Amino acid sequence: MNIIVLMKRVPQTAEAEVRVDSSGKRIDREHLTFDTNEFDTYALEEAVLLKEKHGGTITAFSVGPPDSQDTLRVALAKGADEAVRIKAEDFGDLDGYKTAQLLHAAVKDIPYDIIFAGTMASDDSYYQVGVVLARLLGIPHATLVSRIEADGDKADLFKEVEGGLQEHIQITLPALIAVQTGINVPRYASLIAIRKAAKKEIRTLGREEISPEGLRANTQVEELFIPPVTKRAEILEGDVEEVSAKMAAILKEKGLL
């Protein structure tokens, strides 16, 4: 089985202070740490599990700046055979559609049975790059996939919909499968594997190698801003003992104890 995995390196913003830079349109990347988009670690793991079962090769693709190769190296250490970085720096501002167009240009002529993606990337939260790529390639797709049984040219997929309900569908390969978190337990890369991966070549594709026809973004960010707050919690002040006592008193007063 030939498998492609789409992986993005994203800033880790869940616990960090996120600031807008002087352009007003981008975040200040300086003091943030970066790592592989959480969904994509699940996508890669699913690819490795399928390869272990059916054999084949895995190629990881990332559209991003040079440091995206860190994400690709980890992919190589965990079981990808090849890795390709599409040089974001060559193509100007990207939105989800333009990113998918670049990926399309990079993968359209290589053989694959499954393309794995995440359902969403935590930075831009488009939920669209995989879906658009599937459409540009003319292959079927599914998102929010939480279980896969692939065999021959078909795959049974279990998709999460609202409220914990799942839908069981069958899809014909080649297809694009965008996974949901929790579909598997992503492995850690061993130290030996990481050392080996450090020596592997990461191919790059820039303007010289790919020039998608009609390459363009659908949208442009005009402004980034802190969400207006309609409500703000009363933050209890003091040391841990003080806030705990205050909290307990509030609960008592409300008849919740």
Next chain:
Amino acid sequence: MGDILALVEHRRGEIRDATFEVMTCGRKLADQTGSRLTAVLLGSDTDAMVTSLKRHAHRILVVDDPAFKDFNNEFYRAALADIVAREQPLMTLVGHTAYGIEVASALGAELDVPFTTDCISVEMADDRPVAVRQVYDGKLNERVSFREAPSYLVSLRAGATAAEEGDADGEVVALETPPLPDPAHLKFLDYIEAVTGDVDITKADIVVSVGRGIKEEKNIPLVEEFAGAIGGVLACSRPVADAEWLPKDRLVGSSGKTIKPKLYIAIGISGSFQHLTGMKNSDTIIAINKDPEAPIFNEADYGIVDDLFKVLPALKNSIAEMKQ
């Protein structure tokens, strides 16, 4: 100017709530641009659904075909591409839901109309849409403009717009089934019901909910004890359920349960939109999080900004004292 088109979403014969939100936004856009809201219903046995749509849209295009009984993104995309191409709407609106995620961008790409996804609002400004989206784990919003085109497409975050009653009396137009792709590409087979366990978190008065901030499975007993002390049941956010530190039926949020307890205590939970959907109607919400910027504090009534590993033991003691 073209109409505003809204896709109707249904499951098991029932129109989904997100559709009424999308239609509310659609009516506003129609008013603003002096056009009509046209709802598009792809379904099977659609009579009852059509009736419940009438008040909400000025026109209802209906394709009644067994192919649309359950959701199939291939069929939806192909049929909608055909309908949108003929209708030439100014704007097509889709809910950003499990179904909408699969349909909206596929349709946008197929028709090559400018589109974007998961918007919390969309308005027209000088003939062009302006949308607001939430990015970076909900820490920032972005305002986006679109490249100029005769037709646009947007998916709207479910739960971001309050659904309002309509006063339209929609004209119903039945359409022939457009040509559909090979059904072998993608087949709906069946539904698999949500798992249920021994504890029903929707019935509890006090819910103690734990998120990724708990760091490791071995720390779960800490919140378990705390829940015991306050007389609550234990629930969680998605990362905790994904890692199987707690069973799936304890998950609160859009892919889990929606609950309205008297007291909800969120511990080490950032407050993603999907989580908030499941608990924001609780009577009293307390958040314990070390990040003062965590979005959960914009939904909570009371907040403690500190390390949960320090707060929980102290709070447990204070509660025990208070109970005496």
